[in-house]
Amino acid sequence: MNAMQRLELRQGQSLTMTPQLVQSIKLLQLSHAELASYVAAELERNPLLQEGEIPADAPGLSLADFLRAKQKAQALGPRIVPGPSPLRSSPSSGASGPTHGEIGSELGETLARAASLTEHLEAQLDLATSDPHLRMIGEHLIHSLDEAGYLREDLAEIAVRLGTAPADVESALQLIQTFEPAGVGARDLAECLAIQLKELGRLDPAMQALLGNLNLVARQDFAALKKVCGVGREDLAAMLAEIRRLEPKPGLAFTPAAIDVLVPDVLVRPAPDGSLAVELNPETMPHILLNRTYYAEVAKVLNKEEDKSFLSECVQAASWLTRSLEQRARTILKVAAEIARHQEEFFRQGVSGLRPLTLKSVADAIGMHESTISRVAANKAIGTERGTYPMKFFFGAATGEGEHAAKAVRHRIGQMIGAEKPEDVLSDEAIAQKLKLEGIQVARRTVAKYRDALRIPSSSERRRLGREA
Structure with a gap:
C-alpha cells in the first residue's frame, strides 16, 4: 500500500457546558413556586428521592413498586429542563423533536399568556437553528440578558466559561440580534439603536456617525453633530427625531417572571446583639434526600439491563438535584447577606437609608460572576420587618450628583x-x-x-x- 496512513493531532475547543450545568443555571433563577413545581415532578418521577428526613426504620419500596415507578417515569416522557420556558426539554434517544408546526402552536399559547422575554427568545431560537452547539450557546446568552434585553457580559469571558471559541459565541449573539424585539442582545445603547435602524433600512453612514457620538447627543452639541455626521440642520433634526422613536430598552416590553405573592426566600431580622440576622425561609426551600438504603437494596435484585440503567439514571438525577439545591440555597444566602450588609441602613430606618448598589459590586464582594448575581436576584424576595421586597429592589444607581440611591x-x-x-x-x-x-x-x-x-x-x-x- 503506497499511501501512508497519518495520525494527525489537532488542537481545538469544544463546548463543555453539560446539560446538568444548564439545568443548574436555570435552577438558580427559578422562583420558589417554580422550584416547588419542578421538585414535585422529580419526586413523582424518581423513586429514590424522598422529601424531608428519612427515618432509620422507614420501609423501602418493594421491587414491584420500583418497576411500577419505572413504568410511570417512562410514561411521563423526557425529563423537563427546569426553567421559565415550557418549550425546552432534554433530548431522548429515539424520540423526535417537536415539528415547526408544534413549536408554532406552543409559541402562540406562550405569547397568549404574556410570555417573558426569555420564553419569547428561546422559542425563536428553536426555529432559527438546529445546530445543537449553537443552540446551547444561544440559550446561555438568552439567560444572560438583563430585563432591558442587553448582554452586559464580555463575550471572551463567556467563551472561556463555556469552553468554546469566541467566534462561536459571536455567531450565536449575531443570531439572537436578529430576533424580535428588534435591538435585543445589544451590548450597549448604540448597538441597540443600530440593530433597529438596520432592520428599518436606515443605518446609513450619517446615522452610524450619529450613533458613534451619542455623548454629543446627550450634551445637545448640535454644531459638533452636524460636523461629524456631515449633514445640515434639517437632516440632523430628522435623524434625531428618528432615534427618539426607537426603543432603547426592548426587553421591557415583555412581562418579567413575577414573584409569587412576594413570599420571601430570605428573612432579614435584627438579632439580639444588634446585628442583622440573615436566614433562608424554610417554607420556600425544598428539602429532599437520596434514599441510599433503598438504592442499595434494589440494586442487589435487579437482573435486566434496562432496569439497572433506569436505577443508575435515578441515582445520578437524585444526586445532582440534591447537590444543586444545596448550592442554590448557599448562593442565595450569600448574596442576601451582602445585600443586608450594604443596605443595613434601609433595614434600620427604611427607604431613606437605601444606598446605591450594583450587581457588579455584590459580585466583586463575594467572589461570584455578575451573571450569577443577576440570576439570584431574579424572582426572589427578601422579608423584613418593613414588609417583603423583591430582591432587585435593593439594587439601583446613585442619583448622578451624589452617593444617595x-x-x-x-x-x-x-x-x-x-x-x-x-x-x-x-x-x-x-x-x-x-x-x-x-x-x-x-x-x-x-x-x-x-x-x-x-x-x-x-x-x-x-x-x-x-x-x-
Whole structure:
C-alpha cells in the first residue's frame, strides 16, 4: 500500500457546558413556586428521592413498586429542563423533536399568556437553528440578558466559561440580534439603536456617525453633530427625531417572571446583639434526600439491563438535584447577606437609608460572576420587618450628583411634598435646596424628573389644586 496512513493531532475547543450545568443555571433563577413545581415532578418521577428526613426504620419500596415507578417515569416522557420556558426539554434517544408546526402552536399559547422575554427568545431560537452547539450557546446568552434585553457580559469571558471559541459565541449573539424585539442582545445603547435602524433600512453612514457620538447627543452639541455626521440642520433634526422613536430598552416590553405573592426566600431580622440576622425561609426551600438504603437494596435484585440503567439514571438525577439545591440555597444566602450588609441602613430606618448598589459590586464582594448575581436576584424576595421586597429592589444607581440611591431620594421628595402646606408649596428648586441642606446633592432638573416619576404635579399645578380645594 503506497499511501501512508497519518495520525494527525489537532488542537481545538469544544463546548463543555453539560446539560446538568444548564439545568443548574436555570435552577438558580427559578422562583420558589417554580422550584416547588419542578421538585414535585422529580419526586413523582424518581423513586429514590424522598422529601424531608428519612427515618432509620422507614420501609423501602418493594421491587414491584420500583418497576411500577419505572413504568410511570417512562410514561411521563423526557425529563423537563427546569426553567421559565415550557418549550425546552432534554433530548431522548429515539424520540423526535417537536415539528415547526408544534413549536408554532406552543409559541402562540406562550405569547397568549404574556410570555417573558426569555420564553419569547428561546422559542425563536428553536426555529432559527438546529445546530445543537449553537443552540446551547444561544440559550446561555438568552439567560444572560438583563430585563432591558442587553448582554452586559464580555463575550471572551463567556467563551472561556463555556469552553468554546469566541467566534462561536459571536455567531450565536449575531443570531439572537436578529430576533424580535428588534435591538435585543445589544451590548450597549448604540448597538441597540443600530440593530433597529438596520432592520428599518436606515443605518446609513450619517446615522452610524450619529450613533458613534451619542455623548454629543446627550450634551445637545448640535454644531459638533452636524460636523461629524456631515449633514445640515434639517437632516440632523430628522435623524434625531428618528432615534427618539426607537426603543432603547426592548426587553421591557415583555412581562418579567413575577414573584409569587412576594413570599420571601430570605428573612432579614435584627438579632439580639444588634446585628442583622440573615436566614433562608424554610417554607420556600425544598428539602429532599437520596434514599441510599433503598438504592442499595434494589440494586442487589435487579437482573435486566434496562432496569439497572433506569436505577443508575435515578441515582445520578437524585444526586445532582440534591447537590444543586444545596448550592442554590448557599448562593442565595450569600448574596442576601451582602445585600443586608450594604443596605443595613434601609433595614434600620427604611427607604431613606437605601444606598446605591450594583450587581457588579455584590459580585466583586463575594467572589461570584455578575451573571450569577443577576440570576439570584431574579424572582426572589427578601422579608423584613418593613414588609417583603423583591430582591432587585435593593439594587439601583446613585442619583448622578451624589452617593444617595435614586429610590431614597425619590422617597424623600415624596415626603417633602406630602408634608407641604397649601400656602407654602415647594418649587423644584426649593426642594433641591432642602435636600442640599440634608447632604443630598441633587439638581433641580433631577428633582423634576423624580417628581414626574412619582406622578406628582408641578408646584404651580399643586397651588392651583390647593386654591380650588
